[in-house]
Amino acid sequence: MGPPSGGAPAGPPPAGPPAAAGRAGVGRASVVAARPKPAPGTPPPGKKRKKQISVRRRRVYAALIMVCLMLLGAVTVAGSWFFQNVPAPKDLKFGESTTITYADGTTVAGYGEYTRKLVDTYEELPDQVVWGLLALEDKDFFEHDGVDYKGTMRALVNNVTGGDTQGASTISQQYAGMVMEIRDDMSYGRKAREAVMAMKLEQQYSKETILLHYLNLNFYGRGSYGIAAAAEIWFGVPLKDLTWGQGVMLAMQVKAGDGSFDPRLVEEGDTAPLDRWTHGMEQLLTLTDDLSDEQLAAVQTELDAGMPATLETLENPGTWGHEGATGFITNPTDGYIWEELESRYGLTQEDFYGEKEGTGGYTVQLTLDPEIQALAIETASRGDLKRVKNDDDQFVDDNGEVVERAAAAEYVNDDGFFEFEDDNDKAALYEFNESMADAVVAVEPGTGRVLGYYGGNNGLGIDKAGIENPHPPSSTFKMVTAATAILEGASIDSWWNSDSPREFEARGDAGPVSNAGRTENIDKTLTDSVRDSRNTPMYAIAEKYGATTVLETAIRMGLRTMQATSSGDIYRFYIEDDGTITYTVHNTVEADGGYVTDANGNIDPLASVNGYDDDGNAVRTPLNLDDTRAPFDYEIGFGQFPTSVKDMATVYATIANDGVYNETHFVEKVLDRDGNEVPTIRGLEETQAMDASIARNLQWVGSEIDGDGGAIDHPYTGKTGTWEANWDGFDDANAHTWYVGAIKQLSIAAWVGNATAESAPLLNKDGGTDNVFGGTLSYPVWKQFMEGAIEAKEYERVDWTQAEPQGSAIVDDIVNDDGTIDADSAYCATPTGAADTRCAAAHQPGGGGEECDPISEWMGLCTNEEEGGPGGGGGGGRDD
Structure with missing residues (x-):
């Protein structure tokens, strides 16, 4: 939060907590032992004592004269120096940590070296803080003009006469000393300079302004700068909810940043924190002219109850909250928001960190809806991966050494697979094999806002929903391929050879393409x-x-990353301002064969770039549409090349939004320290990827594809997907299943795989590999998430707008080399096919002594005794 009138004091956090002034510096009484009797034979103390007193008096007089001269004769000169060299409150610009929130303002995480929060206005300071501080440090704050003359003289006399060193600085003096970083100087000259600064300060600024900035400036221990941060770190409550006892506890820390008044840091038996707190509460009870009877009664009640307990956490760095499911979005290593913030707002991570003067203090509001995000976690999380324990139920590492859970070795079962704790009984896969992992992403059509994201429990680990762990989209990508066909002139009623296996010359030694192992001769x-x-x-x-x-279509629909299976390289795509498409290539494998990793030890698919320009930017290569097989080959048509769950959710959001692509983003807005919205330097992309009529054709195509559990009670469009495994000992197994689908208001992609490896098999509830498909594994995940979101957000039913088929019902792919169409083609049984002369020969019953073709048999013109029934034909219904 920001300061009034141009900025609260903010500046680079010091290298460490400020040195404590010591207990004497907070006005504690000095206890001096009785003077010992003189040893026998020594002279009587009379003369010596007189000499000592004389010396002390001279010191006092000299000090008093010096102070008076500086306070009276040098005010003008010193005051001029002060305003030339000491920043005024409105000019102070300390760094401040950045806060990251959900879309509703609920705090998610922080980013910075320390946790620093600034209070905007004096009115936001509760009485518990204001009077708790003044009771301990400066009871006459609202009465003096910046200097407590009596206190200063009293402390001065005590100091020069050999008593305990006393401070007696007012809040204004302390503030001036902190600003000029002279608080460690215990000389009389420093006291005089502080006094002059304090007087001039109070001539220019109100008491309230000085007090506000003093509370914002201070270090309170436990990594907290500013009273607002201290309230949350010490007690876990917002500033406004502090009690009287808590307010005094925090006020105690303003000159004890070393922890000398922290009850959790002092040695056992040390009563300093309790003594200081009790003193502060008792001082509050003396403020009868300032506090109401009700307030005084509350102070007494809390004093009687004893010193309040603090949170146990002692270390509170400004960077926190990135270890959970949202960490993939926010973590400082490779969280999605940092690149987006620089691209859209022109702000770097350094700007948000708050280490340098005037930086930080931002609030980054995410697009994540807290209800939908909670549903994503509830639906997909299966808990943490199991860790190895010894016979004593202690966690151990690979060497058998006892360690904390986080450092323990991951448990591997007899099949060589990881397993989850499976402790979330609300998870869609709760009763499934414990090796199964899932990921879900929810994107809002029409805005591109990511409303829910789950790629795993550990936001610093491997993101199963992101590009660092892409998966073959398999049949879910067929909607993109279908869109390409329509864009190129073929309609949804066009006919295609669905023979399996089917030879393609372009495949060469790779062999024929098959339909999930089926053997069939059919057109669809x-x-x-x-x-x-x-x-x-x-x-x-x-x-x-x-x-x-096909790739171009996918990119315009929202695909931004794809992995080449042969090299492992990640291709990242961009739509330039002129509409052209470019890409960068990122190497995931180093020259020595090892993976490129980030600071957390995870594979970093975007760290290594294959080529830089003279300015150090990654080289962007134009996508060459004339090269029909590069950078990806024809297998792209059925979803062979891995991409992210997030990208697939975006693609289907474009379909649901009648063909309009909206840039997927995680940042809703950014507020500066004053609460003002930071302007963007570029807008979000919004392009018409295809005509609305084409998108509506696709909506209809996907409107009847569901899975186990049946359809949801809202009009939707979607597609299942399944990809095979490659794991020794598991033949005919599948490794990936998908369901990606959307209603008008929400697009969700759901993926399920083995937690162990991309090629590891999926297992059913019994541990086998039967009946493991997109419709049986991923669809239930998608359905639970979607139905939960519909209920939580009260999405209304919205029917898809119907559209006539676009393009032509071409039949090129089913025409034989001799220009005819197979007699058993379902096309020939349609009214159009019946009138097509290329099908005429097929309608002659028994033609040339051959077997009766299925169409003729279906028409009753002939019969095959051994087979019977109509041939070919398509039909809707479930797929994989």
């Missing part, structure tokens, strides 16, 4: 090819129009 419409999740038509579409064209 584009609609049914997607709904029935056939691979061969998707490869054919990519080959016909170009893999790069």
Whole structure:
């Protein structure tokens, strides 16, 4: 938060907590032992004592004269020097830590070297803090003009006559001393300078302003700067909710940043904190002219109850809150928000850290909706991974040494897989095999706001929803391929050869493409090819129009990253201002074969860039649409190349938004320390990726694809996906399942995989590999999350707008080399096909002594005794 009238005192936090002034400096009484009797034979003390008194008197007189001269004769000169060299309250610009919140303002995390929070106005300071401080430090604050002359003289006399060193500085003097960083100077000259500064300060600023900035400036121990931060760190409450006892406890710390008055830091039996607190509370009871009877009664009640307990945490760095599920978004190493903040606001992480003068103090409000984020965690979290324990139930590392849980070795079962604790009985996969992991992302169509994000429990670990751990999108990508076909002129009623296995010359030695191991000879419409999740038509579409064209469609729909399976390189895509597409290449594997990792030891897919320009920026290469097979090949059509869960949620948000892409983002807005919204340096991208009619065709195609548990009670569009495993001992197993779907108000992508590795198999409830598909694993996750969000946000039912099929019902892919269409093609059974001369020969019953073709049999023109029934045909329904 920011200061009134141009800024609260803020500045670079010191290298460490300020040195304590010592207990004597807070006015504690000095206890002096009785003078011993003179030893036998020594002269009587009379003359010696007289000489000592004379020396002390001279010291006192000299000091008094010096102080008077400086206070009276040098005020003008010193005052001029003060205003030339000492920053006034409105000019102080200390660094301040940055706060990160949910969309509703609830605090999520902090970022900075220390936790520093500034109070904006004096009115925000509760009486418990104001009078608690004055009771201990300066009871006459509102009466004097900056200097307590009696106190100063009394302390001066005591100091020069050999008593305990006393401070007697007023709040104004202390403030001036802190600003000029001369508090460690215990000389009389320093006291005089402070006094002059304090008087001039009070001539220019109100008491309230001085007190506000004093409380903002101080270090309170436990890593807290500013009274607002101290309230939260010491007691876990906002400033306004402090009690009288808590206010005094914090006031005790203003000159004890070393912890000498921290009850959790002093040695056992040390009563200094209790003594000081009791003194402060008793002093409050003397302020009968300033506190009401009700307030005084509350002070007495709290005094009788005893010193308040503080939180146990003693170390409170300004950077915190990044270890949980939201850490993937906020953590300082590779959290999504930092790049976004620099791109959209022109602010670097250094600006938010608050180490330098005038930096930090921001509030970054995320797009995350707290209700939807809570649902994401509740739906997807299976707890932490199990850790190895010894026979004594203690956590141990790989060497068997007893360690804390975080450092313990990860448990591996007999199959070689990690397992979750599975302690969340509300998780969608609660009853499933404990090795199964999931990730979910929710994006709002029409805005691009990420409302919910779960990539794992540990925000400093591996993000299963992000690009550092991408997954093959499999059949969910077929909606993109279908969109490409429509954009290129084919309609949802176009026909495609769905034979399996099917040979493609472009595949070469890679062999034929199959439809999940099926053997079939069948043609399907584009609609049914997607709904029935056939691979061969998707490869054919990519080959016909170009893999790069499919990629372009995906990018314009919101895809921003994709991984090359052969090299492991990550391609990152950009849409430039002129609409062209460029990309950067990031190496995930180093020359020695090891992975590129970040500061947390995780794979960092974006750290290493394959090429920089003269300014040190990553080289952006234009996407060459004339090269139909680069950077990705035709297998892109059925979702072979890994991407992130976040990107897939964005793609379907574009479909739900009638073809309009809105840039996915995590930052709703940024406020400066004064609470003013920081302007952006660029707007969020919003482009028409495809005509609304095409998007509405896609909405209809996905409107009948669901899974276990049936459809939700809202119009939706979606697609399942499944990708095979490659793990010894597990034949015919699958490694990834997906469901990505949207209602008009929300798009959700749900992925399920094995926690151990990308190629490890998925297991059912019994530990087997049967019946493990997108419809049986990922759809239940998606359904639970979506239904929870619908209920929480009260989303209304919104029907999809119907649109006539766009493009032409082409049949090129089902036409044979001789220009005919197979007699058993379902196309030939349609009214259009029946009139197509390329199907005419197929309608001759028994033609040429051959077996009766299925169409003729279906029409009753002939019969195959051994087979019977109609041939071919498509149809909606579930796929993988």
